[in-house]
Amino acid sequence: MNILVTGARGQLGMSLAERAASLPKPVPLLLTDLEELDITDPLAVGQFFLEHRPGQVINCAAYTAVDRAETEQESAFRINALAPGILGQACQKYGARLIHLSTDYVFNGDSDRPYREDDPTDPQGVYGISKRDGERAVLDAAPESVIIRTSWLYSEYGHNFVKTMLKLGQEKDELRVVNDQFGSPTYAGDLALAILNILAEGARFPRGIFHYANQGVTTWHGLAEAAIQAAGLPCRVIPIPTSEFPTPTRRPAYSVLDTSRLHLLLRQGIPAWQDSLRHCIRQLQ
Numbered sequence: 001m002n003i004l005v006t007g008a009r010g011q012l013g014m015s016l017a018e019r020a021a022s023l024p025k026p027v028p029l030l031l032t033d034l035e036e037l038d039i040t041d042p043l044a045v046g047q048f049f050l051e052h053r054p055g056q057v058i059n060c061a062a063y064t065a066v067d068r069a070e071t072e073q074e075s076a077f078r079i080n081a082l083a084p085g086i087l088g089q090a091c092q093k094y095g096a097r098l099i100h101l102s103t104d105y106v107f108n109g110d111s112d113r114p115y116r117e118d119d120p121t122d123p124q125g126v127y128g129i130s131k132r133d134g135e136r137a138v139l140d141a142a143p144e145s146v147i148i149r150t151s152w153l154y155s156e157y158g159h160n161f162v163k164t165m166l167k168l169g170q171e172k173d174e175l176r177v178v179n180d181q182f183g184s185p186t187y188a189g190d191l192a193l194a195i196l197n198i199l200a201e202g203a204r205f206p207r208g209i210f211h212y213a214n215q216g217v218t219t220w221h222g223l224a225e226a227a228i229q230a231a232g233l234p235c236r237v238i239p240i241p242t243s244e245f246p247t248p249t250r251r252p253a254y255s256v257l258d259t260s261r262l263h264l265l266l267r268q269g270i271p272a273w274q275d276s277l278r279h280c281i282r283q284l285q
């Protein structure tokens with residue numbers, strides 16, 4: 001059975017390809033990104049399904065520039081909201097299972113306990129709204145789909161907060177990072193293994209929304225400091241309030257995801273964020 005990965009040159013797509021290839025029994029994936037398959041183009045998606053007949057589809061493609069989305073609304077909605085519906089329709093038509101990725105930014109961040117899958121969504125910016133609409137489009141078109149919400153994703157690949165901190169930590173003596181936004185960092189390599197686990201279960205895996213993030217809670221300051229320390233950089237990380245670092249999109253103050261639903265179903269545990277961060281930094285070094 002063919003397994004299609006969209007957005008395969010992004011962080012999660014790259015991690016998925018790497019993990020799938022290094023399993024004792026490697027899992028072959030049809031890796032596509034914008035050049036091979038533009039998921040916003042219904043004709044191209046239809047043609048691809050007709051030719052390759054994927055049995056499972058992992059949608060790693062997304063518009064992920066959170067702040068830029070405020071001024072590029074059309075692109076954000078086309079890629080994050082419209083396209084997942086197009087993939088969902090194709091999956092429904094051809095009997096494929098869709099695994100779609102979403103985000104903690106569908107919540108408003110006002111909670112005082114980890115967000116559960118069925119908590120009401122209330123996204124605060126264009127990116128979050130477009131991802132929330134994408135979830136709805138997927139479930140409307142293909143109700144058997146699996147949606148995985150994740151948070152604070154980083155990896156060895158592409159652009160992400162951890163790599164940015166390591167780069168700045170080499171250039172500067174001091175970094176100022178917000179310490180009043182709480183969340184759970186997620187190493188894309190761990191999420192990729194969880195997705196491979198779900199793929200292996202096939203139709204036995206229950207449909208619906210699931211949360212995946214590494215275990216434990218920190219702030220952006222805590223994550224930056226741990227990354228700088230793990231890399232052995234002589235840079236001080238100063239905590240600052242969000243008010244000293246304004247961004248075009250309001251970030252949730254608290255976006256911890258309750259992962260217990262998925263934790264129970266996965267064959268492997270979910271690593272603590274500190275362990276996975278150290279692993280990623282060793283890989284980068």
Ligand SMILES: NC(=O)c1ccc[n+]([C@@H]2O[C@H](COP(=O)([O-])OP(=O)(O)OC[C@H]3O[C@@H](n4cnc5c(N)ncnc54)[C@H](OP(=O)(O)O)[C@@H]3O)[C@@H](O)[C@H]2O)c1
Pocket residue numbers: 006007008009010011012013033034037038039040059060061062063064079083101102103104131149150151152153154158
């Ligand atoms: N990054 C995070 O912190 C974070 C946090 C929570 C949830 N998530 C979610 O996790 C998933 C994976 O995120 P990621 O960080 O791996 O994203 P990413 O690194 O930005 O990768 C997304 C990939 O999709 C491609 N793409 C864009 N438009 C496309 C189209 N029309 N057709 C096909 N491919 C297209 C991008 O190409 P270009 O680079 O050329 O645009 C890129 O290669 C996304 O659903 C994201 O919303 C991410």
